[in-house]
Amino acid sequence: MSRRFTPKVVTANLLREGDVVYLTADDRWSPHHHEAELIEDEAHAQMRLLHASAQKLLVVGAYLADAKAGAHGPEPTHFREAFRTRGPSNYPHGKQADLV
């Protein structure tokens, strides 16, 4: 029996910088998770992943990550994805510092 589809966002790393980014509904790559398009339909998710994967000069390693709706947009549901939104926790020198 196939598993029930859960909401996703498309995420990847920028080819040149390596930074974590998220695909928005208007086809931008945002560094902010909450700006990502929250995808609730499996077929649409596959289409968006194909769209992302085709952007070979912009991003690397696009994949679908679990997410949920939050007060200000999509939020990650797994701690790995939560770390990817803000950077390393040992010093405030990753994404969390760059995005301030």
Place this chain on the structure above:
Amino acid sequence: MYSYSDFDEAFVRARVAQFTQQVERRLDGSLTEEEFRPLRLMNGLYLQLHAYMLRVAIPYGSLNPGQMRQLAHIADTWDKGYGHFTTRQNIQFNWPKLPDVPAILQALADVEMHAIQTSGNCVRNVTADHFAGAAADEIADPRPYAELLRQWSTDHPEFQFLPRKFKIAITGSPNDRAVTRAHDIGLRMVRNAAGQPGFEVMVGGGLGRTPMIGVTVREFLPEADLLPYVEAVLSVYNTLGRRDNKYKARIKITVHETGAEEITRMIEARFAELRPLFGGNDQKLLADIREAFAPPAFRNAPTDAYDAFHSADPVFRAWADTNLTAHRNAQYAIVTISLKAHGETPGDATSAQMRLMADLAEKYGHSDLRISHEQNVILPHVHKSDLPTLHAALMQAGLATANVGLLSDIIACPGMDYCALATARSIPVAQELATHFEALKLEHEIGPLKIKISGCINACGHHHVGHIGILGLDRAGVENYQITLGGDGTETAVIGDKTGPGFAYTEIVPAIERILRAYLALRLEPSETFLQAFRRVGMDPFKVALYETEGAQDAA
């Protein structure tokens, strides 16, 4: 220390030029990511969780001050002002941008460094005892052998596509400070009955998901036979190693599946074929390399200043008692600079700290620096009369933490704060453990202790051979930490035993405290170390302390 030959220089420059073109072709779309990925990995460039990561080799952990300063320059120019020294005597830069990597490799080549073979299924950076050429207990300096192995293995046409990565460690002392028994090949220098130096050769050690201690395939290998014998081991592995399953591809599985006796027979048979082919050129090369590792001109001077400071200054004494090791010259000491200040990331050094260590090595350390697999920096030759001044300079830079060999001298892999493979964080656990026990003022009371933390089953933090090992895992979407006890990475190496169910992130530091309070209660006397006590009483009292204490939480 070894300087590049014309061949080395040309080889490294050619690789930089080649990779520069490959990066350009990736950026203009001529190469796909699928085509580019193996090429970047062959040059030490990974794509990690948050950014690219460049792993730079520090062969057998040796650096000169100019190289250390260049690492600082790279950190400032193309990274975030720091570097991370790893458990395999590499340095990793966590934030390079892809278009900058060719310039970084060029800067490395300018000081005879590179990132070649720091990734991929090839012979990785050959590691060695970080006290090489200085230790009082040494039979012979292992660095010339390590350099010989480096030259032989670099771009070796037969061994660029092994079944899996291959790690060699070498120690020139019978006391193993290079974790040789947990490497694919471990070489431990010993003497035979006639007093001649040679190597005990161990094969098939390794940590990761199937931790194993290497088996001894030769009790005594004459030093002149080193290269053909290592080639024989690689040759047998290249033939037998499993390429059908990456989880069974390391030589430890080959040794296990083939049997120690049979694999020894095969290695010896291959060695018999290979040995005549070497014809002595390797020994001529080794003799040349040895000249580069001639001991420095040791100074003959009184050590009264050291003795006076040691008696009068308790801060200096505490540092000297933990961070100094006996040198072969009684007027000298081996200094370990701790990169484990309480609450800091194990193995990280800022560019300012790197420059200071380079300056100090130049002024007081015969221009020699080492990186230990325990993620510290070593000045192997410091005259005792210079130690008070050196200590004062280290204090000013926050580099005089007196904790080498103690609880907070923790090995920790990058974990999920950086690594794409990690399943949990390891650095914050190390940071919390260090600050927690610093606040309790128990570190010196507990005494010698090796805590090692890995953020995934690949065990880069060597947790299996920690007296206390911590393994971070993902259990149903939550960070969970398993504890092992009784591991040992020395010449008496043993894999630690799992205590039982793991602990949640918030529970791991209290759990370690329960173990250590149990140790303090049951040790026979203060001189009985944690490992000795564990070996005497076994696991049970620690399990009781861990799991039968009110408030203990099984998060598994």
